[in-house]
Amino acid sequence: MDTVRARLAGLIEFVKQTALMQKRPALTVTQHNAFSVSEEKLRALPGVSLDVLESDEDEVWLRLERLHETRPPAPLSPLLALWIELKGTPQTEPALKLRVAREVLIGSGLLSEPELSRLTVVGIDISEDAPLDEWVNLEECLDAGEIRAQFKSYSQTAWRLWAAEEKLRRKSIELYAELFLLVQQMQGNLGDAQLELVWGLGVSTWEHPVVGLIHYPLISQLVELAINPDTMAIEVRPRAAQPRLEVDAYVAADIPGVGALATLAKDYFKKDQVAISPFNPSSYEPVIRSASSLLDAQGQFLPATVAEGDRSVPKAAEHLCVTDTWTLFARTRDSNLFIEDLGRFESAIEEIGELPPALQAILTEPSSVLEDVILPPFRGLSYVSGSQGGDAPGTKVHELYFPKPYNDEQVQIIQLLEMHDGVVVQGPPGTGKTHTIANVISHYLANGKRVLVTSMKDPALAVLQEKLPEDIRPLAISLLSSEADGMKQFEFAIQKISAEVQRIDRSLYKREIGQIDDEINTLHGQMASVDREITHWAERNLSDLEIDGERLSPTHAALQVAVAQDEVNGFAGTTALPIRSGLATNIVRNSACKTSSPCVRRGWRSRTRWLTWATKSHNWPTSRMRKR
Incomplete structure (x- = not known):
C-alpha cells in the first residue's frame, strides 16, 4: 500500500472511531430529548x-x-347566559356569577313577573335620599332556583361533552405546533441540530x-x-x-x-x-x-x-x-448510517486503481516551493491576470459563461479551477459567495459539465437555486430533507428537458449557433481593438520622454508645465493644451518632487522645447500651436 492510500485508510478509520466515541446507545425514546x-x-x-x-x-x-380552538357552547337558556361565567378553557369549569347588574337584568326582559316587580323602583320601598343598589345578588334573586337547575344541566351535558372533545382537540393543536417546529428544525431554519x-x-x-x-x-x-x-x-x-x-x-x-x-x-x-x-x-x-x-x-x-x-x-x-x-x-x-457510508466508501476506494486527483491532493504533503502558475486566458478579459497573453501564438483562449455581473476575483476562481483540483473561497455572509457559485455553476453547465453543490442546511440551497438564471433553473435538482420535494423537482426537470428535446430543430439550432458565434467573434475583435488602442495611448502617456538628449518621466514633464505656467499661458488663446493647469498643480502638490528639486531647477522653460514635447508626446500638428 502506497503512502497516499495508507493515509486515506488511516483517515477513514480515525473518522469511524471518532463517530463511535460520540455515539451512546439509546435505551429509551425519551433519552433523545x-x-x-x-x-x-x-x-x-x-x-x-x-x-x-x-x-x-x-x-x-x-x-x-390544522385545527383551531373552539369556544364553549352557549347555554340554551338566555337567563342562564346572564348569570354564567365561562373561561373558554376545558380545564376550568363554568361557574355562576355572584351578582349581575340591575339594569342588565331589567333590560333583558327575561325575568319573571315577581322578580321584575321586585327589582323596579316602584316595587322597592326606599326613601328619596337612599341610593339604589346597582347590583343584584344571586342569593336574593327570586329566580335563583331555576338558574341553578339550568346551570347544573348545562355543566353536566353540553359543557362536559365540549370539554372532553376540546381537550383532545387542543392536544392535537399542541402536537401540530411541535411538528411544525420540527419541520423548521429539520430544514435548518432553526438551530444547528x-x-x-x-x-x-x-x-x-x-x-x-x-x-x-x-x-x-x-x-x-x-x-x-x-x-x-x-x-x-x-x-x-x-x-x-x-x-x-x-x-x-x-x-x-x-x-x-x-x-x-x-x-x-x-x-x-x-x-x-x-x-x-x-x-x-x-x-x-x-x-x-x-x-x-x-x-x-x-x-x-x-x-x-x-x-x-x-x-x-x-x-x-x-x-x-x-x-x-x-x-x-x-x-x-444516527451515526450508524454515517459509519456504513464510510465502509462503502472504503470498499469503493479499494476497487479503483488510481485515486482521483482531488483526493490525492488532500492526502499529499503540500509543496515547500512557491511555484508561479500561469493562469489560462479568457477572451475579452484583458484586465484579469492571465488573460493578457491570449493573443500569443499557440495559446488556448477560453470562453467565459457568466450570466450575472462579476469581477476579476470571480474570473480568477474559474482560472484556478482550470489549473487545480480544488479552490477554497472564504468570506463572511453578504460578500457574494452565493452569487459567485451561481456564475460558476452556469459556466460549467454551458461547458457540458455536471456540478454537485452540498450544504449543511436546506435554505442555502434554496437561495442558490433562486440565484440561477431562470432558463437553467429547471436543471438544478435540490435533494433536500424532503425526498418528495426532490422527486417533484426531478420529474419537472425531466419534463422540461423532454419538451425542449422534442422541439429541437438541429439544422436551425446549428445556424443560430453559427450566427451567435460570428457575433461573439466580431464583438471580441472590437474589444481587442479597443484594448490595443488603450494600451497604445497608455504607453504614449506613461513612457519616458527624450528631449534634446534629456529623458524625462511624464510626472516630471507635468511638473515643468506647472512651474512654467506663465510661459505656457503665453501661447495663443486658441491653442489646445494637453494638460489643464489645475491637473498640473495637483500633480505638483501630490508629488514627492517639489518645485525646489533639481528637475525643476534645470529649467526647460523654452517655448521651442515645450512645443517639441507637446508635438511628440501627443501627436499634435504644429499648425495648431502657431499664433494667428
Whole structure:
C-alpha cells in the first residue's frame, strides 16, 4: 500500500472511531430529548388520519390537520347566559356569577313577573335620599332556583361533552405546533441540530439488571415530514431507505442473541418484496417475534396475550416484553448510517486503481516551493491576470459563461479551477459567495459539465437555486430533507428537458449557433481593438520622454508645465493644451518632487522645447500651436 492510500485508510478509520466515541446507545425514546408520541396517544386525537393512500406511489402514514380552538357552547337558556361565567378553557369549569347588574337584568326582559316587580323602583320601598343598589345578588334573586337547575344541566351535558372533545382537540393543536417546529428544525431554519424523524416498530420494554430500563422500538424506518401547501396539514411519509434493526441497547447489555437476530433481520428485509409498514404487521412481525426469544429466553411477544384494540405498552419487568405497537420520534441523525457510508466508501476506494486527483491532493504533503502558475486566458478579459497573453501564438483562449455581473476575483476562481483540483473561497455572509457559485455553476453547465453543490442546511440551497438564471433553473435538482420535494423537482426537470428535446430543430439550432458565434467573434475583435488602442495611448502617456538628449518621466514633464505656467499661458488663446493647469498643480502638490528639486531647477522653460514635447508626446500638428 502506497503512502497516499495508507493515509486515506488511516483517515477513514480515525473518522469511524471518532463517530463511535460520540455515539451512546439509546435505551429509551425519551433519552433523545426531542419530539416523541406513541401510537396509543395518536389514535385518540382528532384531526389525525393514518395510512392514507393518496395514489399508488404516494403513501402517507400520518396526516395531522390544522385545527383551531373552539369556544364553549352557549347555554340554551338566555337567563342562564346572564348569570354564567365561562373561561373558554376545558380545564376550568363554568361557574355562576355572584351578582349581575340591575339594569342588565331589567333590560333583558327575561325575568319573571315577581322578580321584575321586585327589582323596579316602584316595587322597592326606599326613601328619596337612599341610593339604589346597582347590583343584584344571586342569593336574593327570586329566580335563583331555576338558574341553578339550568346551570347544573348545562355543566353536566353540553359543557362536559365540549370539554372532553376540546381537550383532545387542543392536544392535537399542541402536537401540530411541535411538528411544525420540527419541520423548521429539520430544514435548518432553526438551530444547528441535525435531526431525523423515525417511525419505530415493535416497541419493547425490559428492566435489565445490567443497563437498566429499556423502552425502545426494535425496528426503525426513516420518515420525512412535510406541510401540505394547500391544506396546511402536516404529513409523514416513509423515506426510500432500508429499515434498521435497533439493537444498540442489547449490545450494551451484552446479549448473546444479537448476532443471530441481526442476521435474521438482514435476510428477511432483503428478500421481502413487500415494503415495511406499521399498518401491515406481517411486514415486520416475524422479526420482532423472533427477537422476543433470541434476546431473552423467557421473553414474551405481547400481541398474543392482550385484548384486541389495546395499543398500550406495559411497564418494564424483569423479562423482555415485545409489542407490535409503534411510536414516532425525532433524534439526532444516527451515526450508524454515517459509519456504513464510510465502509462503502472504503470498499469503493479499494476497487479503483488510481485515486482521483482531488483526493490525492488532500492526502499529499503540500509543496515547500512557491511555484508561479500561469493562469489560462479568457477572451475579452484583458484586465484579469492571465488573460493578457491570449493573443500569443499557440495559446488556448477560453470562453467565459457568466450570466450575472462579476469581477476579476470571480474570473480568477474559474482560472484556478482550470489549473487545480480544488479552490477554497472564504468570506463572511453578504460578500457574494452565493452569487459567485451561481456564475460558476452556469459556466460549467454551458461547458457540458455536471456540478454537485452540498450544504449543511436546506435554505442555502434554496437561495442558490433562486440565484440561477431562470432558463437553467429547471436543471438544478435540490435533494433536500424532503425526498418528495426532490422527486417533484426531478420529474419537472425531466419534463422540461423532454419538451425542449422534442422541439429541437438541429439544422436551425446549428445556424443560430453559427450566427451567435460570428457575433461573439466580431464583438471580441472590437474589444481587442479597443484594448490595443488603450494600451497604445497608455504607453504614449506613461513612457519616458527624450528631449534634446534629456529623458524625462511624464510626472516630471507635468511638473515643468506647472512651474512654467506663465510661459505656457503665453501661447495663443486658441491653442489646445494637453494638460489643464489645475491637473498640473495637483500633480505638483501630490508629488514627492517639489518645485525646489533639481528637475525643476534645470529649467526647460523654452517655448521651442515645450512645443517639441507637446508635438511628440501627443501627436499634435504644429499648425495648431502657431499664433494667428
